[in-house]
Amino acid sequence: MTKKRVVLTFPHEIVSQPVVYYLVKDYNLMINILRARVTPQEQGRLVVEISGKKKELEAGMNYLAELNIDIQSLTRDIKWHENKCVHCTACIPHCPTDAISLDRDTMKVSFDKQKCIACELCIPTCPYQAIEIVI
Ligand code: SF4
Ligand code: SF4
Structure with missing residues (x-):
């Protein structure tokens, strides 16, 4: 099991899509939402802990990147x-x-x-x- 804490910044055209649902359903990942916010310009930001098998986690991250969701790791x-x-x-x-x-x-x-x-x-x-x- 691999665990990753990241900040996801969603462009406004993605905000209404059920991205977290697909991460769970299609990539078998567990998502713990630590913080969520949508700005007045309708940019979305989620701080999440994502855990799952290494390959599935990588595939899920690729899925997010393909949607132009910015991913920042929380490591420092x-x-x-x-x-x-x-x-x-x-x-x-x-x-x-x-x-x-x-x-x-x-x-x-x-x-x-x-x-x-x-x-x-x-x-x-x-x-x-x-x-x-x-x-
Ligand atoms: S690094 Fe810490 S203080 Fe700075 S924005 Fe993130 S949570 Fe807030
Ligand atoms: S940390 Fe920097 S940006 Fe924040 S209140 Fe202090 S001077 Fe201003």
């Missing part, structure tokens, strides 16, 4: 540098797990490592390099 760790953060909130809408959040009373941003799944979606959004990938 993330470090937030509080001293570099200017609390601009640019990263917050991109975090699928609310690991980065805003306290609306103080207007300060904070990072909860326990919630972070290292999807790296916040990294390019920070103009101050306050979020770093740790390998």
